[in-house]
Amino acid sequence: MSIKPARTRVAPSPTGHMHLATARVALYDYLLARKTGGQYILRIEDTDLKRTVPGAEQEIFDGLRWLGLQYDEGPDIGGKYGPYRQTERREIYQHYAKVLIDNGSAYPCFCAPDHLEKTRQEQMKRKENPHYDGTCRALAPDEAARRVANGEKYTVRYKMPRDGVTIAHDHLRGDIVTENKQLNDYVLLKSDGLPTYHLASVVDDHEMEITHVLRGSEWLGTFPLHVNIVRAFGWEEPTWVHLSVFLKPSGKGKLSKRDTTIAMTDGYSVFIKDMNDLGFTPEGINNWIALMGWGVAEDDIITTDQMIERFSIDSLTASPAAINFQKLDHFNATHIRLMTTGDLAARLKPYYAREGLDVDDDVLLKIIPLIRERLVTLDDCISFGGFFFKENVTPAPEELIAKGLDAKQSAEIARKSYEILSALDNINHATAEPPMRAYVESSGLNINQIFGIVRVAVTGQKVSPPLFESMEVIGREKCLQRMRNAVEILEKI
RNA sequence: GCCCCCAUCGUCUAGAGGCCCAGGACGCAACCCUUUCAAGGUUAAGACCGGAGUUCGAAUCUCCGUGGGGGCACCA
Numbered sequence: 001m002s003i004k005p006a007r008t009r010v011a012p013s014p015t016g017h018m019h020l021a022t023a024r025v026a027l028y029d030y031l032l033a034r035k036t037g038g039q040y041i042l043r044i045e046d047t048d049l050k051r052t053v054p055g056a057e058q059e060i061f062d063g064l065r066w067l068g069l070q071y072d073e074g075p076d077i078g079g080k081y082g083p084y085r086q087t088e089r090r091e092i093y094q095h096y097a098k099v100l101i102d103n104g105s106a107y108p109c110f111c112a113p114d115h116l117e118k119t120r121q122e123q124m125k126r127k128e129n130p131h132y133d134g135t136c137r138a139l140a141p142d143e144a145a146r147r148v149a150n151g152e153k154y155t156v157r158y159k160m161p162r163d164g165v166t167i168a169h170d171h172l173r174g175d176i177v178t179e180n181k182q183l184n185d186y187v188l189l190k191s192d193g194l195p196t197y198h199l200a201s202v203v204d205d206h207e208m209e210i211t212h213v214l215r216g217s218e219w220l221g222t223f224p225l226h227v228n229i230v231r232a233f234g235w236e237e238p239t240w241v242h243l244s245v246f247l248k249p250s251g252k253g254k255l256s257k258r259d260t261t262i263a264m265t266d267g268y269s270v271f272i273k274d275m276n277d278l279g280f281t282p283e284g285i286n287n288w289i290a291l292m293g294w295g296v297a298e299d300d301i302i303t304t305d306q307m308i309e310r311f312s313i314d315s316l317t318a319s320p321a322a323i324n325f326q327k328l329d330h331f332n333a334t335h336i337r338l339m340t341t342g343d344l345a346a347r348l349k350p351y352y353a354r355e356g357l358d359v360d361d362d363v364l365l366k367i368i369p370l371i372r373e374r375l376v377t378l379d380d381c382i383s384f385g386g387f388f389f390k391e392n393v394t395p396a397p398e399e400l401i402a403k404g405l406d407a408k409q410s411a412e413i414a415r416k417s418y419e420i421l422s423a424l425d426n427i428n429h430a431t432a433e434p435p436m437r438a439y440v441e442s443s444g445l446n447i448n449q450i451f452g453i454v455r456v457a458v459t460g461q462k463v464s465p466p467l468f469e470s471m472e473v474i475g476r477e478k479c480l481q482r483m484r485n486a487v488e489i490l491e492k493i
Numbered sequence: 494g495c496c497c498c499c500a501u502c503g504u505c506u507a508g509a510g511g512c513c514c515a516g517g518a519c520g521c522a523a524c525c526c527u528u529u530c531a532a533g534g535u536u537a538a539g540a541c542c543g544g545a546g547u548u549c550g551a552a553u554c555u556c557c558g559u560g561g562g563g564g565c566a567c568c569a
Contacts, residue, residue, distance in 0.1 A: 013569050048568055113567070120566090129495050130565065155567050173498070182496050182565090190567040197569050220498060221564035244499080245562070251504080254562075288505095291518085295506050300518045317506075319499050320562050327505070327519050337532080373532040384530085433528090440528090451528040463530045 005038030006211045010064075010071070011201065013045045014056035017271040018063040020255070020323070021216060021246050024289040028214050028243070030069045031290075031304075031311040038211070042074035043204060044085045047194045063272035067282045068304060081208040086200050093195035096203050096233070097156045097188055105232035106188055108144045108154040109136040132157065132185040156189035158198070158229065166224040171241045172318045178224040186225055198222060202229045210238050212313065217242040217320075241313055244293045244320045246270075251322035267377075268325045279351065279377025284332030292321040301334050333376045341368045348381045355382050357389040366473050370465035384465060388473055393460025393482060397489050400456050402449035410453055411490035413445070417454050418483040421471075427479055428472035436468075457486030 008029035012022045026040075033040035042064065046052050061076055073079025083089055100106035109132075120130045136144070137159060148154055161180045168176045188199040195203070205213055219226075220242050230237050246255050260270050267278060275285055283303065290307055291300065295315050302310075336344065345364045352359045371384045387393050401410045420435045421427055436454070440447045455467050458479050464470055471479045 011569095015569070045569065051568065109567090116567085124494085127494055157567095170498095176497070178497070184565080187567050192567075194567090196567070201569090216563090217498065218563055218569090221496075223497090242498085247562075249504085251561080291505060293505090295508090300505090317499095321506090322504060324504050324519070330519055333532095371531095374530065376531090436528090447528055455529065461529095465530085467528060 004036065004211070006032045006036040007039050007041070007209050008033045008212050008214060009041045009043050009205070009208065009210050011043040011045050011204075011215075012060050013048065013051070014060065015048065015051040015053055016056060017273055018056075018060050020270045020272070020289060022060075023063065023067055023069075023272055023285065024246075024293065025214055025216070025243065026064055026067070026069045027286055027290055027307075028294070028311070028313075028316070029212075030071075031307050032212060032214070032313060033072070034308045035311050039072040040069075041079065041081070041208065041210075042071040042084060043208070044075050045197065045200065047086045047190075047196065047200055049087075049192070049194070059273055066276065067272065067286060086204070087194065089200075089204070090193060092207065093189060093199055093203055094193065097195070097199060100158070100188070100229075100232055101156060103232065104159065105229075106156050106158050107137055107139065107141075108148050109157045109185075109187070110144075110147060110152055110154050111135055129182070134185065137185060153191045155187045155191050156199075157185040158188050158225065158232075160185050160225070160228065166228055168224045168227040169237075169240065170220075170223070171239050171313055172316055173242065176220070176223065180224075183224055183228075186222070188229075198225055198229065202226055202233075205238055206230070206233070206235045212239045212241060214241045214243060214313075217245055217318075239313070241316065242318075243316065244318055246292065247320050247322040249323055249325065255323065263325070266325070268328070270323070277379075279379035280328065280332050281335055281347070281378065283335035283338075284328060287331040287335065288328045291327075292323065293317050301331070301338075329376050336375050336378065337373055339372075341365060341372075344368055344372060347378055351379045351381055352386070352389060354379075355386065357382075357386060359389055363388055363473060367465070367470075370469055370473070374465065383461075384463075387459045387461065387464070388470070390460075392485070393458070395456045395460045395486060395489065397493055399462055400453060400486055400490055401493075402445075402453050404446075405449060407490055407493035411487055411493075413443075413450055413453050414457060414483060414487045414490055416443075417450065417457075418480065418487060421476075421483060422480050424476070427468075427476045429466075429468040432468045432471060453486070454483070458482050 010022065010026040010029050012018065029040045042060070044057055044060070057075070064071060073081060073084060075084040097106065101108065119133045123130045137157070160183045164180050166178050166180055166183070168178070170176055186198055187196050189195050223240065223242065227237065247253065248255055248259050255270055263269055264274070269275065269278060286304055287302055290302070293316055295317055296302060296310055345361070345368055348364065349359055367385050367388050371381060374384050375381060400414070401407055402413065416439065417436065420439055421432060424431050440450050443450065451467055452462070455464055456462055458471055458474065
């Protein structure tokens with residue numbers, strides 16, 4: 001691993017919701033920059049005006065911050081290599097497009113879109129690879145210059161060598177050799193004056209002194225083009241790292257929006273903006289995505305700081321990875337257990353608020369030890385601890401009836417339990433458990449039957465944190481009142 | 494169709510010629526603990542895609558198949 005400070009960038013397009021894959025690139029960029037003492041920057045690639053979605057950019061800012069991946073330079077915080085929005089760098093690309101035309105690496109193309117489309121159709125009919133037919137490539141430079149000066153609409157195309165090969169070096173895959181005839185005269189500058197990705201990213205990475213380009217492997221197809229452009233400028237190449245793609249949980253095919261809809265109904269999402277609502281933590285998400293495509297070898301539970309310590313682009317993997325939401329659950333739950341009580345309390349409050357529950361801080365602090373190890377997602381605090389903050393609970397009558405018993409018998413148990421508990425000055429684990437256990441012994445019934453009734457009566461639910469600890473937090477008066485209520489319900493059946 | 498990339502338990506991965514009859518994690522199963530649910534502990538099942546080479550020796554190198562993925566736009 002080089003000790004030279006790395007400058008990395010995450011360069012999403014504001015064309016939709018921020019995706020898991022973007023988050024992972026950002027994470028790796030962040031880790032590499034921190035590891036080497038370099039910088040990690042955010043660049044917005046908004047050159048496709050038609051696809052730009054309002055609000056998408058803000059979602060990227062928010063998502064990155066939520067994940068704790070604060071960039072050192074970016075559109076909303078500035079930096080000395082700005083601007084960091086490509087639409088604000090138009091002149092820079094136009095300048096460099098001209099440089100390429102002047103040095104014979106590119107040429108203006110005046111072909112109309114419908115002409116292009118027609119030739120493409122014909123080529124496909126002939127089962128040829130669709131590619132630009134080269135009409136304008138054959139134009140004499142001064143002729144082309146004249147037409148440009150005349151104000152004709154044009155694009156700028158890269159003049160791909162017709163023969164020979166391009167050898168592009170990827171850090172994970174080694175040399176990738178491509179025959180130039182497989183490559184196309186790609187458009188670098190569109191007729192609206194904005195660059196395509198190919199020109200923009202190469203120019204910006206150079207101008208912003210990016211040392212390592214981490215991106216998805218969907219760029220492998222145009223990778224040779226990018227390398228050609230860099231070389232046509234005579235620039236030094238960054239280290240290229242093409243990451244694996246994320247596959248659907250089934251492993252069949254890349255993640256798509258459709259999968260997202262399905263996933264959402266299951267309580268999962270591939271969009272960062274949804275994660276907080278679903279109760280996932282940045283720690284859990286980071287841990288999860290970090291390990292898809294990176295073999296850390298040691299502990300699977302790892303904090304961002306530990307990641308920085310261990311990160312190396314050498315141990316990234318090249319094969320596609322199927323996402324696995326069960327693992328997300330595991331990482332999320334584990335990181336929740338790792339949090340301090342105070343931290344967890346602060347994170348839980350919004351979820352209670354969302355349910356309209358008024359949370360008393362002292363109570364919250366007291367219940368955290370009771371619910372912490374039961375939480376998979378933060379919003380589980382409602383199902384495991386919502387009743388602590390409610391004035392009354394409304395147990396389902398059928399749940400108050402113990403297994404193997406009828407309503408009458410259950411009512412009797414509830415009444416007797418009430419008597420035992422009401423005889424106590426104070427209800428807590430130490431005072432309540434012994435007499436209740438004694439009652440179980442003398443009754444000849446199963447402990448689950450008796451404790452189960454009390455549990456449902458007091459918490460309103462069949463599954464809850466430990467009973468007596470919970471009762472202690474709820475308080476004597478409320479417990480007794482809830483027991484009386486249960487007796488009533490049972491007697492009415 | 495063409496081009497490129499990838500290929501170890503169901504999933505994520507360790508493994509850079511002998512340390513591997515392949516290790517870890519998730520999940521799954523069993524048991525222990527246990528007032529429910531968890532958590533925790535112990536154990537089990539579970540993989541080197543196939544075929545040729547190279548080598549004394551291959552999960553690791555080469556080639557060919559096969560499978561999977563990505564790309565072939567004035568989208569990124």
